[in-house]
Amino acid sequence: MLRLTVRKRKDVFVYLSTVVFSILFILVGNRIAMRHVVDRSDSDDVIEQAKVTKIVERVSDDEMLSDGEIGENTVVTFVAEITKGERKGMSIVATQAIESYESMTTREVQQGDRILLYERTIVEGEDPTWVFGEYLRTPTLYKLLAIFFVAILLFGRFKGFNTIVSLAFTCLAVFAVFIPSILSGYNIYFWSILVSVFITAMTLLLIYGASQKSLAAALGCIGGVLVAGALTLIMDRGLMLTGITSEDSVFLLYLDTPNPISLKAIIFAAIIIGAIGAIMDVSISISSALSELRDNAQNPTFGLLLRSGLSIGRDMMGTMANTLILAYIGSSLSTVVLLVAYNSSLLELFNREMIVVEILQSLVGSLGMLLTIPLTSLISASLYTGRWWARRRSPQPVHEDEEI
Structure with a gap:
């Protein structure tokens, strides 16, 4: 009873410490990252929901x-x-102008539609005019998000709540720290790795607590991410990438930042951020499975745990590789379809930088995930059969004067 109470207090302390550290990381990181961000919004439009x-x-x-x-x-x-x-x-009178080239993509407003209106002053001194901006889509997204959160809470209960908290910190780390650091002209390689390490440690500590299982998963995940990053840097030179994969990437070159934004570094960050979720999934799955095997096997040995981890990893490998490849293809499906439609030569198609970068993301992410399997298995087997675990399993005497 005493041991359980102490362990529970330790778990609460670790949880609260992780939350506090995460909040400090977001606040301090945002202040540093926003230091050189320039307000580039040149619009004086007033936006109203209507x-x-x-x-x-x-x-x-x-x-x-x-x-x-x-x-x-x-x-x-x-x-x-x-x-x-x-x-x-x-009540106001507004207009919606649909040009001929937009007629196939923009729906005319109808009675009952919820929209965003822009108040614009075309000629100084005259009354402003109201024009249609966009359909108000966020309420529908909020409903779907609420369903998602309720499903997580019903299925995962307290771990589901921790999942939501970790997801919130992850989004804040990306949008409040990482992206502003890019706009401030900071080193993208450093900030992408820093944010990835934070996301990994924060997620595992919040959901699984401070344990050997979390430590093994974290080390395996970080190792896999670093391997993916190293492979990206190696292939960057071999593939002679410029980083210009779309019109949007070209516009980044014209942003006024203290240091020019490196489009190659953007590719590096995209691969790291895109792969970390799948790599973390693999590492925690193997670490958790080996932890269960250790707790239930009579005499778990290093070799037994290592072989079991590799066997579990082989079963996961095929589906997880498909997950990464299909995710990257699905994220740019429209562009891929257009490129295939207007390229008669497959040789030319597969040498276009945009396609090359998509393939690079899939392969490097999959290789990082693949190398995470033996690394996590090796670390887990080492930790689970170490002296620390042997001392923990040995019975502890309980004295009569101890507080229960």
């Missing part, structure tokens, strides 16, 4: 396109009621 209450008119005219076809420009005038903010309840 609901369409009435369609006033729809005006269309034809336009001759560059390919000789006739396109249609449409202007929809409607009445909307502002639903939030200081002007809540105010």
Whole structure:
């Protein structure tokens, strides 16, 4: 009873310490990362949430396109009621302009739609005009997110709650620390590894606590991530990458930062951040399975645990490699389809830098995950059969005067 109480206190201390450290990491990291971030927002538009209450008119005219076809420009005038903010309840007249090249992608507003409106002053001194900005999609996303969180809590209970907390810290680490560090012109290689190590340690400590299982998984995961990073640096030179994989990447070159943003470093960070989830999954699965084997086997030896870890890893290898490859393909499926449609030569297609980078991400991530299997198995077998575990398993005498 005494031993369980002490262990419970230790778990609570580790949990709270991890939460406090994570908060400090986010706050301090954000302050450092934001040090040289420039506010590049040059828009004075006022954005309001509104609901369409009435369609006033729809005006269309034809336009001759560059390919000789006739396109249609449409202007929809409607009445909307502002639903939030200081002007809540105010009815305004706004317009939605749909150019001919947008006619296939933009839906005309309808009564009852929830939208974002922009207040714009076109001519100084005249009354501002209201124009359609975007459909308000976040409420639907919030509902789906709520369902996701409820499902995690119902299935995982307290570990599910810890999963949500770790997910929140992970998102904050990426969006409040890592991305601002890029915009400040800091070393992307250093910050991507720092954030990856933080995510790994924080996630394992919050969900699994301070234990040999977490230590083995953390060491195996960090080792796999470092291997993936090293392979990326090696292949970077061999593949003669420039980092220009899309129009968006070109715009990064024109950002005003103290140090120019390295597009090659962006590729490195994308591979590391993209692979860390799968690598962590592999490492904790092996570490947890070997921990259960140690607790239930009569005489677990180093060789038995190592062989078992490698066997479990081989069973996981195929599906996890597919997970990475399919995730990367799915994230840029539209672009891949276009490239395949307009390239008659497979040789040319597979030498395009964008395709090469996608393949590189898949292969390097899979190799990092593959090498995580023997590394985590070796570390777990070493820790689980060490002297520390032998002392822990030995019975401890309980004195009568001890507080139970």
